[in-house]
Amino acid sequence: MNQLTKRSENYSKWYNEIVIKSGLAEFSGIRGFMIIKPYGYSLWDRLKTVLDDMLKLTGHQNVYFPLLIPKSAFLKEKEHIKIFSEGCAIVTHSKLKKNKDRNELVIDPESKLQEELVIRPTSESIIWSTYKRWIQSYRDLPILFNQWGNAIRWEMRTRLFLRTTEFLWQEGHTAHSTEKEAKEEALKILNIYTNFSEKFMAIPVLQGIKPYMDKFSGSEKTYCIEALMQDGKALQIATSHFLGQNFSKAFDVKFTNFNGKKEYAWATSWGVSTRLIGGLIMSHSDDKGLILPPRVAPIQIVIIPIYYNKKYYIINEIAKKILDILKKEKIRVKYDDRTILTPGWKFHEYEMKGIPIRISIGKNEIQNEKVEIFRRDTYEKMFISWKNLKNLIPKLLDDIQKSIYKKALHRTEKLIIKSDHYNDFKNQINHSGGFIFAHWDGKKNTSKKIQEETEATIRCIPMMDDNEKEKGKCIYSGNPSLQRVVFSKSY
Template sequence: MGKNLTKRSEDYSKWYNELVVKADLAENSGVRGCMVIKPYGYAIWEKMQAGLDKMFKETGHENAYFPLFIPKSYLSKEASHVEGFAKECAVVTHYRLKNSEDGSGIVVDPEAKLEEELIVRPTSETIIWDTYRRWIQSYRDLPLLINQWANVVRWEMRTRLFLRTAEFLWQEGHTAHATENEAIEEAERMMNVYADFAENHMAMPVIKGLKTESERFAGAIETYCIEALMQDGKALQAGTSHFLGQNFAKAFDVKFASKEGKQEYVWATSWGVSTRLMGALIMTHSDDNGLVLPPKLAPIQVVIVPIYKGVEQLDEISEKVGPLVKELRSKGISVKFDDRDTHKPGFKFNEYELKGVPVRLAIGQRDLANGTYEVARRDTLKKETIPSEEVVAKIEFLLEDIQQNIYKKANDYRVAHMTEVDTYDEFKQIIEKKGGFVAAHWDGTMETEDRIKEETKATIRCIPFGFKTEEGKCMVTGKPSKERVLFAKAY
């Protein structure tokens, strides 16, 4: 099974596209701009879902489901929200088809026009806040902490598997609170949940911060974000959490009776991550040989490949491997014993390397005689021979070590690609030749932000938290600046 992947150094974009397809993660569908997520890719997404869902529930959230279709009038109730999504909306206008009179095929029945057009969900704030009006009456109903796992449609013309598709999968949290402070705390809490998941499950270091006004979610007062750096020096927004103030509560008349008996508008948040995290996972860790998956998200953590001639040898190996498989599974480790007789061991080694399986065991006649296994780790491709009685402990060690090692590698790359500049000429040179995050002073105006984007294709990824705050002068205009912000070219 030859990989024949384009090298990252030759064409990073082509490498990514080839890897997604060859590793059996996803493929383009018959519907332009939409993807088919294949079983192996979906298994990774299921692990992401499970990890995130557990974290949501541990912070008091419950899952619900809301309609795919949103009446057009709902979107027009919050002006900045509709403006932000208007160009990406798919619209349902009719509800019936019929055979054409000339027999040429099926046509839309002109008699079946909807009284009001329906928007295919680009995000659910409007339909959810219309629902919350009925759910919230008193301070006793608050906080309302709801999450939804769903699909959304944003009509994209230039698409790339996982990173940007017309339809994608995600979760969207929508919460209502009695006070402004509670809502802000919630928005910050969920940003931290996302950062925790990215770093401890995905092994992907992220920077937390605030979006600028021009980069905020449509209808938000503040947008909190986590930003990751891919191996080609481009940033990727990995998750966002929004403090919505009372904008949606006022638009949909969601009030509650306070403890003092006053009618007040609730305070809102929304937050979400999507299958874009799959793209982030691939681009953060993978190499020219294929996927490199963090053990916590790998569908198969350990694969065992028998090397044998004839059924008798296979039976002998199977008998030896059976108890090991059972013991690993009892410890919560996902393991596959690949005894297919349709493919040779070399093909299997190649396949599991391409698919990023963290640990590979091989066992042949010599290993049976010596009581050993050959153990290979995917991140470094190093192999060693381990006595049978030590193999379980070795596997447990490797799964932890690989998780930590690929995080360290990604973090080292990010640190090496974090540059401070003070002049616009230096900024342009770094953005063009080195890439990565560039920390620079900015005067806080949209005009300067737009100029930088137009001239360099770099955007302000965030106003970062945890960086030293130092006053300075904008690298472009020389006007005063309170702190450095992070720029990068981005996906």
């Protein structure tokens, strides 16, 4: 199997190669659309399962709303469409017909829809037009819904998983009777995402609030978590939006409160997408392939037999005993007993796929009643009695999970820097990247100038108490600033 381009030589090329060679996804031939292969989808499935359980534990229920949204509903929230109208796809006709002269299929003009349908870029509009029917009284609230599906947002510059025209995601949409409850919901979800990212994906994140010019269209406030990738660029992992009453007013969603008075419902929306897989790749992987944290790895352990003198039976017998032991411990394990591939080929394949632990069984292991254990994250090997695997493996998986997180945390902490001088700021951005905490005067034009000169954007305003905020002068304009914001180049 071909080796990967080194990260130090061409990070972008390394990323694309690792996605394809590890079997996660490939290009579809349609610009902006990818094919997620079985291994890639099993990883997405694992991420879905973990996060879905976390959301259900907090009272959220799964629903599904249509992919197509009536144009009239889509246009109702004016701030919302300012951004999403630029990249949306629209269905205008329902039928093709054969052109006899050209011997080809063309749009049948008689099949023009009475109302055009927008292919969802996000579902607030169709969901809130439905909530108008469902919400009448405070007794109908809160509504805590989550949807797993796909969305279309036309992209000019695309990259597998990180930025595609079609992507898979989850989007939460909640309705509440009070402003306080809706704000608490938005922050609760932010903390769920943070826990999910750090405890399961082993990606340390920074919580913050998007500046006013970057908040979700139609929201009052957008919360986010940002992570640093190995090349020092930031990746937005998740967002959670406090929508206020913007959508309930746009769709006239009123309820009778506890005092018998009519008022508009309060709302939130929030989501993560298949971009998470891109984050996993760029946070942990190396020049030999993927490195996956055990808690989200579709396969935690692979067992590889090393046959000798055609003595398949003895090795298979022990391997299947180990397989049963590990499965009883709820460990996701695979036994690769294919005889058409050499053990060396399989070693390389599973290193590329990022399987956390490899167990090898050959002649020496049979004679010594031991197996070889290989750690993908550190390349360490150890030999232990296969009878001790039940006690060792869960602890080893936990150690690998913690080790991967510590490595990512250490790298991130080294790249968190305060800067008070613009020349130093530019030097840091161009050479090491990272999260740069610097003062900003709050003006959109200032952030635009900084982006034009450095490619760095304001990733978030850190969430902190008033007594933690530090007054100063804007790094670019010299105007007064109430607190530092986080700048970084980003994906």
